[in-house]
Amino acid sequence: MQILSALEEDAFESPPHFTSIERKKFFALPSSLQETFDGFRTPTNKLCFLIAFGYFKARRKFFGKQIRPPDVEFVAARYGFSPDDVETSVYDKQTALRHQQMVLDFFGYGRFDEAGRQFAAREVAAKVRAHRRPKIIFLELVEALTRHKITLPKYYLLASLIAREINTHKRALIRLVDEHLTMAGRAMLDALLEKEDVPETEEPPKVQRYRLTLLKKFYHSTKPAKIKANISDLQLLRGLHREIEPMIVSLGLADEGIRYYATSVIKAEIFQVSRRAAQDRYLHLIAFIAYQTFKLHDLLIDVFLQSVQSTLNTTGREHKELYYTSRVERRQALSEVMTDLDQGVMAVFADIQIIISSDDFSADEKLMMINDLLHEREALCSRLAAQLQQLKSVAASAGEDADYYALLGRKSLKLQNRVSDIVRYVEFNATTAAPEIVAAIQHFQHKNGEIEGQAPLAFLSAREQELVFDEAGKFRVSLYKALLFISIADALKAGTLNLIHSHKYRPLDDYLLPKQRWQELRAECLGRAELTHIADPQPALNDLAAELDQRYHHTNRHWLAGDNQLLKLHADGGFHLVTPKEEESESSPLLP
Numbered sequence: 001m002q003i004l005s006a007l008e009e010d011a012f013e014s015p016p017h018f019t020s021i022e023r024k025k026f027f028a029l030p031s032s033l034q035e036t037f038d039g040f041r042t043p044t045n046k047l048c049f050l051i052a053f054g055y056f057k058a059r060r061k062f063f064g065k066q067i068r069p070p071d072v073e074f075v076a077a078r079y080g081f082s083p084d085d086v087e088t089s090v091y092d093k094q095t096a097l098r099h100q101q102m103v104l105d106f107f108g109y110g111r112f113d114e115a116g117r118q119f120a121a122r123e124v125a126a127k128v129r130a131h132r133r134p135k136i137i138f139l140e141l142v143e144a145l146t147r148h149k150i151t152l153p154k155y156y157l158l159a160s161l162i163a164r165e166i167n168t169h170k171r172a173l174i175r176l177v178d179e180h181l182t183m184a185g186r187a188m189l190d191a192l193l194e195k196e197d198v199p200e201t202e203e204p205p206k207v208q209r210y211r212l213t214l215l216k217k218f219y220h221s222t223k224p225a226k227i228k229a230n231i232s233d234l235q236l237l238r239g240l241h242r243e244i245e246p247m248i249v250s251l252g253l254a255d256e257g258i259r260y261y262a263t264s265v266i267k268a269e270i271f272q273v274s275r276r277a278a279q280d281r282y283l284h285l286i287a288f289i290a291y292q293t294f295k296l297h298d299l300l301i302d303v304f305l306q307s308v309q310s311t312l313n314t315t316g317r318e319h320k321e322l323y324y325t326s327r328v329e330r331r332q333a334l335s336e337v338m339t340d341l342d343q344g345v346m347a348v349f350a351d352i353q354i355i356i357s358s359d360d361f362s363a364d365e366k367l368m369m370i371n372d373l374l375h376e377r378e379a380l381c382s383r384l385a386a387q388l389q390q391l392k393s394v395a396a397s398a399g400e401d402a403d404y405y406a407l408l409g410r411k412s413l414k415l416q417n418r419v420s421d422i423v424r425y426v427e428f429n430a431t432t433a434a435p436e437i438v439a440a441i442q443h444f445q446h447k448n449g450e451i452e453g454q455a456p457l458a459f460l461s462a463r464e465q466e467l468v469f470d471e472a473g474k475f476r477v478s479l480y481k482a483l484l485f486i487s488i489a490d491a492l493k494a495g496t497l498n499l500i501h502s503h504k505y506r507p508l509d510d511y512l513l514p515k516q517r518w519q520e521l522r523a524e525c526l527g528r529a530e531l532t533h534i535a536d537p538q539p540a541l542n543d544l545a546a547e548l549d550q551r552y553h554h555t556n557r558h559w560l561a562g563d564n565q566l567l568k569l570h571a572d573g574g575f576h577l578v579t580p581k582e583e584e585s586e587s588s589p590l591l592p
Contacts, residue, residue: 001163026054043081061152112153131260262291308489409479429498
C-alpha cells in the first residue's frame with residue numbers, strides 16, 4: 001500500500017534542508033553535552049554526533065550516515081576542524097548506536113522498540129476503526145509518537161503497520177458480512193448491479209442505466225418534479241435500508257466508515273464494483289445504501305427549509321407592498337372622516353350650542369330646532385359611521401396581521417406542491433421532539449396530507465389557532481398546512497426536531513460517545529487526548545474560578561483607581577467598552 005507519494009517518502013527518509021539560521025539553531029551544542037563532546041577522540045565522531053544531534057532535534061529521527069555536505073562544512077568550521085579530517089566510512093555502527101542513545105537520553109526519548117510498536121499498533125487500530133484515510137493515519141501516528149517521545153522509525157515500518165491493520169480490519173468486516181447477510185439480502189444487493197426494468201408496454205430507452213447508477217446522484221432543485229424524483233429514490237432507498245439495517249448494526253460502522261466505503265462505490269464504475277469479491281462487494285454496497293439514505297434525507301430537509309424560507313420571504317415582501325400601496329386609500333379615508341367631523345359634527349355641535357344659549361326661543365322651540373338640525377345631518381352621520389367602521393376594520397387587521405395570514409394561506413398551495421411529500425416520507429425522530437409538533441406531523445403522515453378540521457392544533461399559538469378558522473367557523477386547510485410547515489422548519493433549525501436517518505439533523509447526543517461506552521473507555525480517551533491531568537475536573541475548575549475572581553478584582557481596582565478609560569458606566573448600572581482607535585500603519589496594504 002502506497003501511503004505517501006515518492007517525493008513525500010523521500011522527504012520523510014531524508015535529512016532536513018537547513019538554512020544558515022537553522023544550522024546555528026540546531027547544531028548549537030548544549031553546555032550539558034560539552035564535556036561528552038570534548039571526550040570524543042576523532043573529528044569524525046564529533047561531527048557525526050553533532051549532526052545526529054541536530055537532525056534529531058529537528059525531526060525526531062535518525063538518518064544513519066545520510067549527511068548533507070553544507071552541514072558538514074558548517075559544523076567543521078564552527079568547531080575548529082577541517083572537513084577533510086572527517087571520514088564517515090569509518091563511523092562504525094556500534095559508535096553510532098552509542099551516540100544515538102546519548103541523544104535520546106538528552107531529549108528524554110525512547111527507541112521504537114517492542115513497546116513503541118505496541119503503542120503505534122493501538123494508535124493505528126483506533127484510527128483504522130474510525131476509517132481515517134491512510135495518509136491521515138500516518139501523519140497522526142507521527143504526531144502521536146512525537147508526543148509520547150518515541151523515536152520515529154523508517155517509513156516502511158509505519159506504512160506496513162498501517163497496511164496490516166487496514167487489511168485486518170477489512171477482513172473482520174467481510175467475515176461479519178459473510179456470517180450475517182441473508183440470501184435475500186445478497187439477492188437485493190446484486191439486483192443493484194442490474195439494469196432497470198422496462199415494462200413490456202413501453203419502448204426501451206436508448207440508454208438503459210443500472211439501478212446503482214440511478215441512486216448515485218440526486219437533484220438539488222426546489223422544482224416540484226425534481227423533488228418528486230428524489231422522493232421516489234427515497235422510497236426505494238428506505239426499503240433497501242430497512243433490509244440491511246441489522247447488518248449495519250452488526251458491522252458497527254460509524255459515519256466515517258460508512259462514508260469511506262460508500263464514496264468508493266460512488267466514484268467507481270459499475271464494472272469496478274462488480275469485479276470485487278462477493279463479500280467485499282456486499283460490504284461496499286451496504287455502506288452505499290446507508291450513506292445515500294442519510295444523504296437524501298438531509299438533501300430533502302435542505303430543500304424543505306429553503307422552500308419554507310422562500311415562502312416566508314415572498315409573503316413578507318408582498319405584505320409590505322400591500323401595506324404601502326394601501327397608504328393612499330387609508331389617508332384618503334382618514335381625510336374624509338376628518339372633513340366630515342369638522343364640517344358636519346363639529347358644525348352641528350356649534351349650532352346646537354348657539355340654540356341652547358339663545359334667549360329668543362322657548363325650550364320646546366329649541367328642541368324642535370335641534371331635532372331639525374340632526375335630521376338634516378342624518379345622511380352625513382350615516383356616512384361618517386360607515387367610514388369609522390372601515391377605519392376600525394383596517395386598524396384591527398393591521399394590528400393582528402390578519403391580512404398577512406390570509407396572504408400566507410394563498411401562498412400555501414405553491415409550498416404544498418414542494419414540501420408535502422417531504423413531510424410525508426421523511427422519518428422524523430419522535431422521541432426527542434416536542435409532543436405537540438410530533439402529533440401534528442404524525443397526523444399529517446397518517447392522513448397522507450389530506451388534512452381535515454380535526455387536525456392537532458396544540459403546536460400553534462393562541463392567535464394562530466383562531467386564524468385557522470374563518471368567520472363562518474370553516475377550517476382553513478391551506479393556512480393550517482403553511483403554519484405546520486413553518487413550525488417544522490423552526491423546530492429543525494432550533495434542533496428540537498430531528499431525523500432518524502441523517503448526517504446533519506440528528507440529536508446532539510447521537511454525535512457523542514454513548515454514556516456507557518464513555519464510562520468504559522474514559523481512561524483510554526483521556527490518555528489519547530493527553531488530558532489525564534484533569535481526569536478529576538473539579539480542581540481545574542476551582543483553579544479557573546479563582547483566577548477569574550482575581551481578574552475581576554484586578555479589573556475593578558483598575559477602574560476605581562481611574563486607570564481604565566475604556567470602561568464607561570451608564571446611569572442605569574449598565575456599561576459599555578470603548579474600542580481604541582488603531583494606530584495608522586505606514587506599510588502599504590498591498591504588502592504582506
